[in-house]
Amino acid sequence: MRSDPAILGDSDLLAWRHWAAPLGWFAALGVLLVAMPHLGALFAAIDPEAREPIYRRDPFIDLLANHLLVVAGASSIAIVSGVSAAIMVTRPWGRDFLPLVSQLASIGQTFPPVAVLALAVPWLGFGGLPTVVALVLYGLLPIVRNTLVGIGEVDPSTREAARGMGMSPSQVLWQLELPLAAPVILAGIRTSVTVGIATAAIGSTIGAKTLGDPIIAGIINGNTAYILQGAILIGVLALFIDSVFARLLPSQR
Amino acid sequence: MTDQVRIALLNVSKRFGDDTAVDGLSLAIAPGELCVLVGTSGCGKSTTLRMINRLIEHSDGQIHIDGQPIREINEQALRRRIGYAIQSTGLFPHWTVARNIGLVPRLLKWPNERIQKRTRELMQLLGLKEAEFAGKYPHQLSGGQAQRVGVARALAADPDILLMDEPFGALDPITREALQNELIRLQARLKKTIVFVTHDMEEAMKLADRIVVMDGGKVVQQGSPQDLLMAPENAFVESLLGGRDRGLKQAGLIPVRDVMHPTGARRQTTAAAVSADDNLRGALSLMLLNRLSSLTVVDERDRTVGTLGVDDIMHRKNLLPAASAKPTNSSANQPASKPAPRSDDGDAPEAKAKVQGVSTDRAEKMSPHQGSEPHHEE
Structure with missing residues (x-):
């Protein structure tokens, strides 16, 4: 099987040097997790007034794991529902729902996640669940929009030829439309996941354990060191995930 | 039937x-x-x-x-x-030439070796060098090459x-x-x-x-x-x-071979030569170009096989091609053609029959229908 240049670039996906950036960010994250608790002197220098320079209520590794879990859950739901909704409304039988779906996705993103949290708590209680709901709604738009664009960009005459050759509708979808739309869909997922990593921090306001915990605690206690620790970890995590996606996407030609 | x-x-x-x-x-x-x-x-x-x-x-x-x-x-x-080929080729941009050609056989679940063999055959048939083209993607092809691949794809399952x-x-x-x-x-x-x-x-x-x-x-x-x-x-x-180019187009349908005098008949060879497989239109053009009233006719190996003079073209009876030129065709065994002009929607059945009767008789068709009104004799 030949590798497909439209999706993977002309290079071998597994060549280690192409993974230098993701590996670098991953290493940075590991080093930070291990080193952070021992940098008390440094953070004390940054914020001399803090009573306790390092956030110790939960180990950073636990916060990171839970943060990732919330984002992974929300992104999986957003990807599956967003991509399938976009596929549905580009089928001949679902075309009537196209405006509805794209409008719902837009509303999802214009609605601030904080407001969604506030509205969701009475229904779903405190913790991870309302955070996931807010992230799903917030992350749907880029996925739906990019899937619609990706499928829409497939040359109609190619689709026509595919039908004319005797491909069934599902063969046209799986062998023509999705492979050609894949880079655009992947770009949408990248945006959605990266934004989701940053946004998940607000879950800490309603009791979800995330890397937002030190930030919220820092705000409440006026402890700049806590805020910095949470922010640095979230930032490096987002850069790591983003570099993985950058690797999966084809280089710009 | x-x-x-x-x-x-x-x-x-x-x-x-x-x-x-x-x-x-x-x-x-x-x-x-x-x-x-x-x-x-x-x-x-x-x-x-x-x-x-x-x-x-x-x-x-x-x-x-x-x-x-x-x-x-x-x-x-x-x-x-049914093979299907279209203007824009509709080749799959993310598939190689070989995979594009093998599309329908793959849909028909042919075994892999058979698909490969068939793909190779077709590339050869359409003058696409396998070593050069099999692994290329459509965007690497010229328009003509892409269309050859399109035709090969249409022929793949031997429809x-x-x-x-x-x-x-x-x-x-x-x-x-x-x-x-x-x-x-x-x-x-x-x-x-x-x-x-x-x-x-x-x-x-x-x-x-x-x-x-x-x-x-x-x-x-x-x-x-x-x-x-x-x-x-x-x-x-x-x-x-x-x-008014009709005359030339008509001449373009008649092979030189059918009109020429085989060598040794009567004329001297001339400076310019026309292929026996060319048509009268090409011959006329050569005559005009070289200001000659007759041409030497040569075969595919450049041997003189005859001569063609401008008189031969002019005096050719009705400029009609030999009856054998297009063997598969005859309007007689076709179903009712609809020769009615656009404006004439309610044409009577007998009018149809009459026009059809005429259309089978080529000799009579020379003179009457020159004008724009096909039914003026009714």
Whole structure:
């Protein structure tokens, strides 16, 4: 099987040097997790007034794991529902729902996640669940929009030829439309996941354990060191995930 | 009936909302025939083509393939046994040339070795070097190469029927001519039943066993290229035929071989030479170019085989081609053609019969229909 240049670039996906950036960010994250608790002197220098320079209520590794879990859950739901909704409304039988779906996705993103949290708590209680709901709604738009664009960009005459050759509708979808739309869909997922990593921090306001915990605690206690620790970890995590996606996407030609 | 007619359209209509794209069209295409649908854009020729493989469902009438109504055949199964080539090629951009060609065999679940063997065969047949092209992607091909791949893909599962929708329309004139010649060569060998759509009458003349001129969703005239040139049904057909270039076009259908005097007959050899396989149009052009009134005729190995003088061309009886020139064609065994002009909707049945009777008699067709009114004698 030949590798497909439209999706993977002309290079071998597994060549280690192409993974230098993701590996670098991953290493940075590991080093930070291990080193952070021992940098008390440094953070004390940054914020001399803090009573306790390092956030110790939960180990950073636990916060990171839970943060990732919330984002992974929300992104999986957003990807599956967003991509399938976009596929549905580009089928001949679902075309009537196209405006509805794209409008719902837009509303999802214009609605601030904080407001969604506030509205969701009475229904779903405190913790991870309302955070996931807010992230799903917030992350749907880029996925739906990019899937619609990706499928829409497939040359109609190619689709026509595919039908004319005797491909069934599902063969046209799986062998023509999705492979050609894949880079655009992947770009949408990248945006959605990266934004989701940053946004998940607000879950800490309603009791979800995330890397937002030190930030919220820092705000409440006026402890700049806590805020910095949470922010640095979230930032490096987002850069790591983003570099993985950058690797999966084809280089710009 | 079924072994005489491969594709039959019986009184077929297609309406899109209130618009009628194809209006009561009847057509019977014999096995091995290359039938060209010609007309201006919007005349329903593409729609007709696409109704044959059910990319468009007909609204009325019946379409049969090998005697079976196409609505009784599963649409995917039907399309897999009909080759389909279009102007924009429609090659899959993310697949290699070899994989594109093997598309239909793969859909038909042929074993891999058979697909590979067939792909190799087809690349050879269409003059695509396997080592050079098999691994290329469509965006790395020129227009002509891409269209060769498109035709190879259409032929992949060895279908009896080939539908071609302006396949050469987007190519430059030189590439187009090369591919037209290629198609003639392929057709002589493969004897497929081909329905070919074009708006280019020159192309139709060159390729067709039978030309079907369409306008406003109806057949205006059908017949061999010679039939049309001899007696265009009305002003519309005449304008498609190129107006006053008709004489030259007619000459373009007659091989030099049929008119020349074989060597040793009466004239001296001349400076310029024309191939025996060329046509009278080419010969006339050579005469004008070299200011000669006669030419030497040579065969493919450049041996003198005869002479051709301008008198021979002029005195050729009626400029009629030899009856054997287009063996598959004869208007006599075709179903009722609809020679009515556009304006004349309610033509009486006897009028139809009368025009048809005339159209089978070529000798009589020379004089009457020169004007724009085909029915003036009624």
